[in-house]
Amino acid sequence: MSATNLLKRKDEAELWVTGQLVATRKRISALNEPTASVDGIIGIQVFDEEPPRVPAQRVDFIYWTAMRRWGFYRSRIAQERARLFNRWRGSAIGRVGDDIGETADDVIREERLAEFLVPEAPSGWQSEDGEGLDFELKGAEAVWLRDRLLSIEDVAEGPCLLAKAAELCVESPPQLEPSSIRLWDDVLIRQSAKSAMQLDRLERARQASYLSHYVRAIYAALVEWVVETTASPRRDLPLRYYRELLGDLAEDRAMRDVALALSLHSLFADVPRIPGALQKCLHHVQVGLRKVAGGEKAEAVFMNNVTHRLFELVERRRKGGRARLSRTEQGAARRIGFDRNTINVYDLDYRWGQVRSLLADLHRGLTRA
Structure with missing residues (x-):
């Protein structure tokens, strides 16, 4: 498998997933079902083009730092996303078996190029007869995600704030309303910061x-x-x-x-x-x-x-x-065309909207475990 074929198959899979999420959102909108969360689909605008295409920045590129920091991916050889896919060529995927000499071009090296520590895909997840995809976590998936977040490396004062919030969110979900609430005003985050001795931070x-x-x-x-x-x-x-x-x-x-x-x-x-x-x-x-x-x-x-x-x-x-x-x-x-709408002036929100959604999803999932 060449790097080009790998990326092509990956893009096809991402388009299929986006299509399923879009279909679920349309069904929920038509039936007025508030049970499944499908807000925040990445690449929705370019998916609606004809023909549909993936966004310029793929999902794993956008969240690459989080994937590495949270332990979803690790590699000593390819610690950056671009380096991983540049090195992932056909010669790196070899056959296994007895009587393979160490000098053979197709021998698999003892050290893996990379490890992706993610749950197995559900059986039949690509079946067209399924109920569709959404962002809701099953109980086992939520426990797995919580355990990954709990493994985040400590900071100087103690546990990472996100790790502590993941630990406590089963009892106290983040505040979703009002949507304008800031990170430092959220009850869960303040409770987590106090428990982790990070109120000063x-x-x-x-x-x-x-x-x-x-x-x-x-x-x-x-x-x-x-x-x-x-x-x-x-x-x-x-x-x-x-x-x-x-x-x-x-x-x-x-x-x-x-x-x-x-x-x-x-x-x-x-x-x-x-x-x-x-x-x-x-x-x-x-x-x-x-x-x-x-x-x-x-x-x-x-x-x-x-x-x-x-x-x-x-x-x-x-x-x-x-x-x-x-x-x-x-x-x-x-600077051509510069006007009052060119630059948005706002404070630093630390992606709190996304983190709040993640913790809310995790809370709902853990209640099902």
């Missing part, structure tokens, strides 16, 4: 979320500023939406105080892989917010070449030629 997550809101606002305002200062003479009045938004956010004393209360030293200890350029950027934002607290205007504090250089460096390292802040032809091309 949870509070830092809240503070970092507020600081990230300012970072996104400053970035959007900088792009708007660069558009104004690099564009040829224009007839329309310059766009000032993001700079005014930044000003409003910076004047929000309660929000500003939370962002300034964050200890960057503790944050960098929590997340040691934060790049040095981003660390300097976060420090610069806090220094600027303290100036705003002292009476200076946010636009005067942040709309300058010093801030631009710091943010541009971070963006170029992340996006390369797709960076908007670069004063280059590529950057100018990326």
Whole structure:
């Protein structure tokens, strides 16, 4: 089996699964059945095209970090998804049996390329006579998932917060309403953080979320500023939406105080892989917010070449030629059509919506075990 054939068969299987989920959703919608969960189907938009196709980013690519961290996949040889599929070629799949010499090209090496630690597919799962697929977990599946989450490596203070939430969610599911509730306000998460001795880390997550809101606002305002200062003479009045938004956010004393209360030293200890350029950027934002607290205007504090250089460096390292802040032809091309709807300015939610759904699914599944 070649890598190309493997990926083709994998894409075909993903399209089949998406089709089954879409069919289940249509049936539930028609019959008004609220029992099965089919919200959040990945790739639904491109599946509805003719012909249907898989999304540019496959499901396992999107959740690759989680699959590795939660122990669904492990490999010493291929620790990255791309490396796994690049190495998974026909010569790596050999025959077994007696009298096979070690020098033969088709011998299976003692060390496996990779191991996928997932439950076996249910018998007849591809049968067209089945009840259809949904995201609901059977009892045994929920127990298996909980055990995988419980195996997540501890952090400095103790158990991983997600692992502790998986342990406690059978008795206390996450709050689904109101949908706007944040991670640090959820009863299950606070109970888990207290049990895992991580209330301080949870509070830092809240503070970092507020600081990230300012970072996104400053970035959007900088792009708007660069558009104004690099564009040829224009007839329309310059766009000032993001700079005014930044000003409003910076004047929000309660929000500003939370962002300034964050200890960057503790944050960098929590997340040691934060790049040095981003660390300097976060420090610069806090220094600027303290100036705003002292009476200076946010636009005067942040709309300058010093801030631009710091943010541009971070963006170029992340996006390369797709960076908007670069004063280059590529950057100018990326800024074409820039308006108030181009950039969404919001806080850092840590994918809480997805995690909340996972814990709610796990809770329902464990009650069936």
